[in-house]
Amino acid sequence: MADGICVFAENYNGNIEPVVAELVSAAHVIKEMTGEKIQAVVAASDCENLVRQLNGSGVDEIYAVKTDRDCMFQDDALSQVIAEMIKKINPSSVLVPATTIGRSVFSRVAARLGCGLTADCTELLVDKREDGSFYIKQNKPSFGENVFVTIVTKEGFYPQMMTVRPGVYTPYEAAADGKAKVEYLDDIVLPESGIEVVGVRPASSDTxxxxxxxxxxxxxxxxxxxxxxxxxxxxxxxxxxxxxxxxxxxxxxxxxxxxxxxxxxxxxxxxxxxxxxxxxxxxxxxxxxxxxxxxxxxxxxxxxxxxxxxxxxxxxxxxxxxxxxxx
Ligand SMILES: Cc1cc2nc3c(=O)[nH]c(=O)nc-3n(C[C@H](O)[C@H](O)[C@H](O)COP(=O)(O)OP(=O)(O)OC[C@H]3O[C@@H](n4cnc5c(N)ncnc54)[C@H](O)[C@@H]3O)c2cc1C
CATH class of the missing domain: 3.40.50.1220 (TPP-binding domain)
Structure with missing residues (x-):
């Protein structure tokens, strides 16, 4: 049975992105209702360093894949790794930052898993069905940002996957002594990528x-x-x-x-x-x-x-x- 609230630990240049702490806050709101464990998934060549940063960040479990090369911006290959990780962990929900990387990787992950992806949520609410199962109301602006809609993943379909707009949740402040269970999924291997990164230029206007x-x-x-x-x-x-x-x-x-x-x-x-x-x-x-x-x-x-x-x-x-x- 699908179980767990999984957070994508987006990282850049060896650092977990600050937006991940916001997703951990959102995950704690869900956990209060469902009682599920909060999981983080991370895949990178400098994985140990990122796992260290994630440990004590308020997540209960960390699932990691150490890749044999830097796969930043190779979203075709990274999405295959993440999709395999999610299949193995089988969480009931997946929270992803609505960033350029989050959007690009997880649209591909959704296609690989054959599940939906609600983009750009600004509020997540948990509700209970008559049979006692929980589901997430994924609220987001839509139709050229002119209306607010609530999207619910069809009953029985998992994971409920969504990207969450940065800045909506206050970053989670974890207790300093918090420890997570860490598991390296060594059987998942980064495939070849059709993308070659020839250079990186920072955007002129950042959020x-x-x-x-x-x-x-x-x-x-x-x-x-x-x-x-x-x-x-x-x-x-x-x-x-x-x-x-x-x-x-x-x-x-x-x-x-x-x-x-x-x-x-x-x-x-x-x-x-x-x-x-x-x-x-x-x-x-x-x-x-x-x-x-x-x-x-x-x-x-x-x-x-x-x-x-x-x-x-x-x-x-x-x-x-x-x-x-x-x-
Ligand atoms: C679904 C939906 C989503 C939306 N999302 C957003 C959103 O994310 N962010 C957002 O901002 N809006 C959003 N809007 C639009 C929002 O409803 C307002 O229309 C908008 O915020 C108004 O912007 P404003 O205050 O700049 O302009 P106005 O409402 O036109 O107000 C201008 C104000 O400036 C004052 N003023 C004029 N000249 C001067 C002066 N010289 N000195 C001092 N004061 C002066 C006026 O008295 C007036 O109060 C959304 C609307 C919808 C329907």
């Missing part, structure tokens, strides 16, 4: 910068003019803050999608967040609700953003920022 920023300045439609946005950038520069925005700013390309905050964007948890010209629609404020200190500047005293801010300044953002920058 990490905004997810890990201590201070974030968020612009809304009120900051959309060239003049206002230039002021916002100067302000952010002075505060050494990352820049985020509402969906209209991402739609017009003023900020990259990776910096859109909200239900269909990313969730941030900075120490300080300052929003400029943002009305405060629920779809946006969902993405900032865990901010420690939240300041809003809006010229409309009735703007809903003031209902969720700790401090509010009623005024034209241009005048407020110009005064601040002159100090």
């Amino acid at each position: 990490d910068s905004i997810l890990s920023a201590e201070v974030v300045v968020v612009g809304g439609r009120g900051a959309e003019s060239e003049e206002n946005f230039a002021l916002l950038e100067k302000f952010a520069d002075k505060l050494e803050a990352a820049i985020g925005g509402t969906r209209p700013l991402a739609d017009t390309g003023m900020i990259p999608f990776e910096h859109q905050i909200g239900q269909t964007g990313f969730t941030i948890r900075p120490r300080i967040c300052i929003s400029l010209g943002v009305s405060g629609a629920i779809q946006h404020t969902e993405g900032i609700k865990d901010t420690k200190l939240f300041v809003a500047i809006n010229e409309d005293e009735n703007a809903p953003i003031f209902n969720v801010s700790d401090y509010g300044i009623i005024g034209d953002m241009k005048e407020v920022l110009q005064s601040y920058l002159e100090l």
Whole structure:
């Protein structure tokens, strides 16, 4: 019988990616209901190092395959290894980061296993069927991010497999003395790959910068003019803050999608967040609700953003920022 909540331990350059700790949090939410063990799967040439990092991260079991060569970006070969691992472990659910690597590897894993894959979940809820079995409600934005849908894997089909959007869950803080059972699956071998990696160039705009920023300045439609946005950038520069925005700013390309905050964007948890010209629609404020200190500047005293801010300044953002920058 399928049993266990399996987390894909995505790694890069010898490090487990921080997003894995978020998936471990999501797995613990599921475990509270189902009582299943949390498993991590990892396959890499420097596997021992990655297993060390995973041990004590809040997982109960680690399954590892040591590959005979570096297989980063050889998703055709890596997906075969992971699919074989999942067949062997037989978990009831598999949680994968909705990252470029997670998406690419697990669409192939799903095809190999003949199972479904719900992409880009922003909420996972557990429910119980009449026969006592548990299932995961996989909630995600859909249809051009205009509606929210709940996807449920058909009864009796396992694993329930899903990618989870980074930033949605708070990283799991494991007890320092936590130990996992480790098993190396030596009979699984990395096949030849049709992909040759000729070079690696980092992306120019990464989501990490905004997810890990201590201070974030968020612009809304009120900051959309060239003049206002230039002021916002100067302000952010002075505060050494990352820049985020509402969906209209991402739609017009003023900020990259990776910096859109909200239900269909990313969730941030900075120490300080300052929003400029943002009305405060629920779809946006969902993405900032865990901010420690939240300041809003809006010229409309009735703007809903003031209902969720700790401090509010009623005024034209241009005048407020110009005064601040002159100090
Ligand atoms: C399914 C769905 C998912 C969505 N997901 C997201 C999401 O992830 N993120 C997101 O942000 N939105 C999302 N939206 C859109 C959301 O509902 C709002 O439309 C959007 O957040 C509004 O953006 P805004 O506050 O920038 O613009 P507006 O609502 O137009 O507000 C602009 C504000 O700026 C103020 N203002 C104007 N000029 C100035 C000035 N000079 N100085 C000070 N204040 C000024 C105005 O008073 C106003 O309050 C989603 C919508 C749907 C239907």
